Amino acid sequence: MQRFLGLRDVELSLRQKLVGLDWSLITLLFFTVAFGLGVLYSAEGGRVDDVVTRQGVRFGIAACLMFAVALIDIRFWLRYAYAFYAVGCLLLVAVEVMGTIGMGAQRWVDIGIVTIQPSEVMKLALVLALARYFHSRSLEEVRRPLWLVPPLAMTLVPAALVVRQPDLGTALLLLINGIIIFFLAGVRLWKFALVLAAAVGSVPLGWQFLHGYQRDRILTFLDPERDPLGAGYHILQSKIALGAGGVFGRGYLQGTQSHLNFLPEKQTDFIFTMLAEEFGLIGGVLLILLYALLLAYAFAIALRAQNQFGRLLALGVGNMLFIYVFINIAMVTGLVPVVGIPLPLISYGGTAMVSLLVGFGFLLGVSVHRDIVLPRRAGVDAGA
Numbered sequence: 524m525q526r527f528l529g530l531r532d533v534e535l536s537l538r539q540k541l542v543g544l545d546w547s548l549i550t551l552l553f554f555t556v557a558f559g560l561g562v563l564y565s566a567e568g569g570r571v572d573d574v575v576t577r578q579g580v581r582f583g584i585a586a587c588l589m590f591a592v593a594l595i596d597i598r599f600w601l602r603y604a605y606a607f608y609a610v611g612c613l614l615l616v617a618v619e620v621m622g623t624i625g626m627g628a629q630r631w632v633d634i635g636i637v638t639i640q641p642s643e644v645m646k647l648a649l650v651l652a653l654a655r656y657f658h659s660r661s662l663e664e665v666r667r668p669l670w671l672v673p674p675l676a677m678t679l680v681p682a683a684l685v686v687r688q689p690d691l692g693t694a695l696l697l698l699i700n701g702i703i704i705f706f707l708a709g710v711r712l713w714k715f716a717l718v719l720a721a722a723v724g725s726v727p728l729g730w731q732f733l734h735g736y737q738r739d740r741i742l743t744f745l746d747p748e749r750d751p752l753g754a755g756y757h758i759l760q761s762k763i764a765l766g767a768g769g770v771f772g773r774g775y776l777q778g779t780q781s782h783l784n785f786l787p788e789k790q791t792d793f794i795f796t797m798l799a800e801e802f803g804l805i806g807g808v809l810l811i812l813l814y815a816l817l818l819a820y821a822f823a824i825a826l827r828a829q830n831q832f833g834r835l836l837a838l839g840v841g842n843m844l845f846i847y848v849f850i851n852i853a854m855v856t857g858l859v860p861v862v863g864i865p866l867p868l869i870s871y872g873g874t875a876m877v878s879l880l881v882g883f884g885f886l887l888g889v890s891v892h893r894d895i896v897l898p899r900r901a902g903v904d905a906g907a
Contacts, residue, residue, distance in 0.1 A: 535891070540594045543891040548820045552868070552883060555813050556582050559869035562798050565776050566790045566871075574790060574871055581873045585880035592884030597892040600885065601832050604655035608677065611648035614641035615684040630688045642693045643878040645681045647885070649697060650704070650839030652677050657708035658832035659899060665709045674705065691733075692862030696846050703842045704835060744860035760786050761793055761855045764800040772803030790871040792863055796855045810869070814848045824890045830897040833889040840882040847879075 535543070560582075563575050600607075617632050618641055631638045656674050657665060664670045678701035685694040706715065733741075739754040747755040747762075764780035767773065778800040780786045789797045799807040821841030828834045847867040853859040865875050 534596070537594065540891050544593060544887055545820065545824070545890045548817070548824075548883075548887065548890075551813070551816055551820070552880075553586075555817070555868045558810070558813070562794060562869060563790060563871055565778070565801060566781060566794065566797055568782060569776050577873070578871055578876070581876050582880075585877040588877065589880040589884035589887070592881055593887035593891060595888065597830075597833060597836075597888055597895060598897065600651060600836070600888070601655055601658070601897065604651040608648045608652035611641065611645040612681060612684070614639070614644055615681055617641065618688060619684070630690055637873075640874040642681075642685045642688070642690055642697075643874040645685070646693075646697065646700070646843055647840075647878055647882055649678065649681060649701060650836060650843065650882075651885075653701060653704045653708075654832050654835035654839060657704070657835055658830070658897065660708075661899065662709045666711055668714070671705070671710065671714070674701075678702075690863070692850070692864045695862065696843075696850070696864065699846055700839060700842050704839055707835060707838050740860045740862070744857070747857065757787050757793070757861055758855075758857050761796045762857060764796045765856065768800040768803040768806075770804045772799070772801050772806055775801055777801060791865055792851065792861070792870065793855050794870050795852055795866050798869070811848075811852070814844070814867075818845055821886055824886055824893070828889050828893045830895060831899065832897055833893065833895075837886050837889045840886045843882060844879070 560575060560579060563578055564571065567574050614632060618630060621632065630642060631640050653674055656677070660670060678698060682694045682697045682701075685697060702715070702718075706712075739750075743750065743754040743758065747758050749755060751759055760780060764778070764786050767780055768778075773779065776782075778786075778797055780800055781789045781797040786793055786796060786800075788794075795807065795810070798810065802809075818841050821837055821844065825834045825837035825841065828837060844867055847864060850859060850862065850864045851866045851870075854861050854864065865872050867875070867879050
């Protein structure tokens, strides 16, 4: 096994791993979450109620998981990447069989102690599986169409299961992140052009399979005024709140649209709108800059990694954060249809918080083990 240890011929001690953690990234991450708790406190009318308390407890649990994941040898995640992917698929199937219905959708599984959303688990499991697959393939193989069939199936199967819940937003997130990883792995651009052409050509067919509320969301995106008190209510109120905030905002705890309950889903999907009403354009830009710094750390860690698995894993986590942020902010500002994607580290939610912080655990783990070289063909053995 020693020949697979790359540049290091001994295991890192716990102390070495703790010292090797990127504590500046952790500080930035904790600051962002603390800012989110402050926004939730305002959303609850200046009260430390169940929402704020539960979010704080969830963050504490998720932070512990993040550190645990970061300190585990990266070769362990390489070895068991497909196993975690299989577990994620089984959980998605379990949603079909014994899923819990909430807010009109069947997306959760009650495992006794907690209720989890398997689609959030699959976001990380897919990144792990694709990172392992492309790690073990040469660039020449990646550019051959036949070698792309397995990773394409790995991406499409969970996306199809998530669509059935129905959760079109999360399914799109899985597909987009998968496509980006394909590109980063070296797949040629003309293949993406073919897929895009096929996707555009299938739009009329796909329209027939959309649920009624999904069609309404697309039509409302094109013309929010068509149903201002129904399907268009969310986005119209969101735009009113954004405009009311102006440049400097109304002030902390002073947002009228949110505190008078005109703004829907202010703790979850539309929390950025509430933030922008109270802190204005300045507050919104500052939050975006925090996200930009987190993304910069992710890409810097990926560039320093000495193995393809670590690079793709770090980039996959960074992509996931970017897609979350982009879709949520574009959604509440009316640039894309409303799809129900939370604002990472800010919105209220348990499974989303845990999955994202576990993702940052992988990111920190890649940083700690960045000097380990994993042979491309011996990827499985390297995790032994």
